Amino acid sequence: MDKKDFYYFRARFRRYVARFISPDPLIQKNIRLKADHTKRVCENIRLLARAETLGEKECCLAEVIALFHDLGRFEQFSKYKTFKDSDSEDHAALGVRVLKESGIISHLPRKEQHIIYKAIEYHNRMQIPAEEENEEVVFYSKLIRDADKLDILKLITEHYEGSGTSSNPALELYLPDSPACSEAIIRDILNNRMANISDVKNINDVNLLRLSWVFDLNFPETFVQLERQGYLEKIYATLPNTEGVRRVRTHLKAHLGAQKKERN
Template identity: 30%
Template sequence: MIDFKKAHQAFETYLDSYNRKDDKIRLKIIHTYGVMTYSEEISRRMKLSSQDTDLAKIIALLHDIGRFEQLKRFDSFQPDTMDHAAYGVQILFEEGMIRQFIEDPSWDSVIRTAIALHSDYILRSIPHPQTQLHAKLIRDADKLDNCRVKLEEPIETLLGISPKELGHSQISPHIADAFFHNQCIESSQRVTPMDYWVSYIAYFYDINFQASRDIIHEKNYISRIIHRIPYENPETKTHMKQMEIHLKRYFGNLGTNFGTCSF
């Protein structure tokens, strides 16, 4: 049994070491609780057991615990500054912090694997079915709340430039090619600001469950994220229109009807 009151208190205590007024720290605190909400919602829609629902929530609470130290040291989300997933695994399981959040060690292997792999470019096959389930679930919940982040947080906080500057940027040809081949974007391949924005949309190719796709549809996340930016670069505007059509067609082939696109 997972005591969420205790886990929440331990998480809040951990956060006391960081500047909660910092925009990036604040963003990640809100994101953590948002991922917990989506983990519970996906679990409910999939009719998972109460045990698996609790497990999904604790994984969500801890999945980005390494981010806070990354931001404290480097003031950056970029993967070349720190592997936040690996650092999270280190402090939780190698340094023993996990016992502050959950006393029962029975689920350590599932939690550790899900956190370790939650931000990998591609999720490898995992032989253990329950571990595979939770490794996929946290990736979906993380992406769903990242949709909210991309819609609510200032572009300046996310990318360090204004929406207008972002809209003037071009998409690198290799990034567009990957997108139209239904591929997620490797972080090391991003060059321009628009490459980063496209990578946030391309992660829809890595959604694992129909329940998650249904939420994306219901909240109209694809169009809302794409249309958030004023694309003053004509070539970029054309590319984004094509990407919206392509991505909705891709989801349609998976059984999710997004209807028509308008730009």
Template identity: 35%
Template sequence: MDIQHATAWFLAYAGRFRQQDARDQENIDLKIHHSLRVLAEAEKLAEHEAFEPHIAFLTQVGALLHDVGRFRQYDTYKTYSDPLSVDHGDLGREVLEAEQVLEDLEGTDRAIVLEAVRLHNKKQLPDNLDEHLGMITRAIRDADKLDIIPVVLASVAPGAPDNPVIRLGLSCEPDRFTRSVLDQVAAREMVEYTSMRFVNDFKLLLISWSYALAYGWTRQQMLARGYVDRLFELLPATEIFVHLREGVIRDLQGGFGDEKPE
């Protein structure tokens, strides 16, 4: 297997889920393009973090295939909300095993990619991950987050076309947010999807991802691309959010002290 053959399989598989409705097809296309961009982000991350070539290759395969479960999820449930449907990481592993697309990989490598796909969307990773599995899974998670943030930013910016699938059906009330969501971010915790009620909560969830970035290159990109600033610009201009922004930027610049985030 090489990345070109994996990409050809991925595109052919996604093509099985062509939708009759134009909006539904847009949502399928969204995940196709997202997966290809996550592959590109993972390639850059592996290069900047000096992954050895074989680990970089497995990272690329996992990045390309990380959301393969999304197609069946959307085809069946017409949503990308896991709480309202199925866990798309678990489903992705199931798809890859059923399709036997990784059969050309050596057994250990195949197991790593399958488990990385299963784990990529989990709130926290197990503490006892194998070294290579941990490296690859964290890289995929970082690359995934780097690409999702601008997609959501484009959908929640003032005047953007409304797509309830992207905003997860959350209420669009410009000044409202859930206090428990804000408290989770202030405590440097990942926001629980089930806590969200408003689109501002979704923005806060994306900000909380700052604390889940595992690699220095990804944290640098989060700042260099202006994602933190743009997210806070879309939140109410109150003192509490000004202070929160200062703390998030300070933590990103400082690399979270001596603790390695999940």
């Protein structure tokens, strides 16, 4: 795997995405959203891979995973008009299916194909099934999960700051903007656990869930980026000033502070 392979795959990816160009502005907007997201996740994963001092071949493999990680999103949105997996289908499994059927990566060594398919399949799972997989699959799955989360945080914080895409209900998963915050999600964060999507009932909850991603980030460089971009602060600014939210904020600050100390 080298840069030439990546460029070839990128050309195939672009051709695939072009098939979803639609006169419907809602579809068009969300196809573009995911194409742009993919581009930035490729940049993120290279950044993380380099920080982990991976060689050029491994960086290219990581980038190919990023390129195809959301392949299922395009068919998902044009078919179901939503990015919500529970209302449509698992976009990771759909992506793997599309990629396998296309045969795009079938000339690669089996081992690389396996890593790519598995990392895509696991990128949106609650947990990587580490006990069932080899070290490399687990490593690349962690890389794509971090690179993906960094961009989702960028996208939604820009959205709230008003500098990103204008109001787009697909980004908020069509959730109501009601004032409550899920007790279960707050409890998860205070217990250093990633929250569960099934507890998300409104926009506050989805933003609390995004805060809980802190417990599912894997690489030191991801934490460096998180802090540098001020993503958590930007999310706190969208939440109501309740006792629960204040506790979450204090807790995460202490947790990240301790972790940073350990790293240095």
